[in-house]
Amino acid sequence: MRPQRGQIELKNPKEQDEPTKDFTFDAIYDENSTQSDLYEETFRDLVDSVLNGYNATIFAYGQTGTGKTHTMEGKSEDPEQRGVIYKCIDHIFEHMAASHNQEYLVRASYLEIYQEELRDLLEAESNKRLEIKERPDGGVYVKDLTSKLTRSVAEIQEVMVRGNAHRSVG
Numbered sequence: 265m266r267p268q269r270g271q272i273e274l275k276n277p278k279e280q281d282e283p284t285k286d287f288t289f290d291a292i293y294d295e296n297s298t299q300s301d302l303y304e305e306t307f308r309d310l311v312d313s314v315l316n317g318y319n320a321t322i323f324a325y326g327q328t329g330t331g332k333t334h335t336m337e338g339k340s341e342d343p344e345q346r347g348v349i350y351k352c353i354d355h356i357f358e359h360m361a362a363s364h365n366q367e368y369l370v371r372a373s374y375l376e377i378y379q380e381e382l383r384d385l386l387e388a389e390s391n392k393r394l395e396i397k398e399r400p401d402g403g404v405y406v407k408d409l410t411s412k413l414t415r416s417v418a419e420i421q422e423v424m425v426r427g428n429a430h431r432s433v434g
């Protein structure tokens with residue numbers, strides 16, 4: 265791995281003479297990278313753009329055990345291990361606290377796509393299957409998804425704890 269150049273080289277150990285296969289990405293992170301490196305280099309600007317009125321998505325994708333939960337959540341109680349979600353929340357609420365001439369509304373939803381079905385993790389009766397719809401003016405949305413008004417970091421954390429309790433465990 266060459267994080268400085270955003271490159272990964274793959275070599276077949278059984279075929280030493282074969283050329284390596286090189287893949288280039290906008291950024292890559294190896295075992296020396298910290299949660300902070302990832303947030304500061306890759307996500308901070310994205311969240312800033314949301315605070316300026318744009319939409320953004322952070323999407324973790326990968327097979328089981330590859331580190332999605334580690335990256336997105338990490339460990340909330342350890343400042344060094346806090347993942348992207350906690351860092352986004354801190355960033356958003358710090359920004360709001362420092363803005364005196366703007367009003368913000370923060371709503372949190374938590375849904376799960378599991379075996380091709382959508383479930384609302386904030387709904388006590390979370391077995392109800394949700395549907396994806398599209399509106400000409402607002403784009404794609406999930407019909408009847410719970411959206412909770414949150415006024416502080418602590419309130420969003422409560423939403424996460426509640427949602428996590430309803431997640432499917434493989």
Ligand SMILES: Nc1ncnc2c1ncn2[C@@H]1O[C@H](COP(=O)(O)OP(=O)(O)OP(=O)(O)O)[C@@H](O)[C@H]1O
Binds near residue numbers: 326328330333334335
């Ligand atoms: N970058 C990392 N540094 C240290 N430990 C890591 C890292 N990424 C993942 N791990 C550890 O590897 C294990 C599997 O990671 P994790 O649970 O985040 O995978 P996942 O992709 O969310 O899996 P699943 O799809 O099954 O939920 C965990 O014990 C996690 O702490």
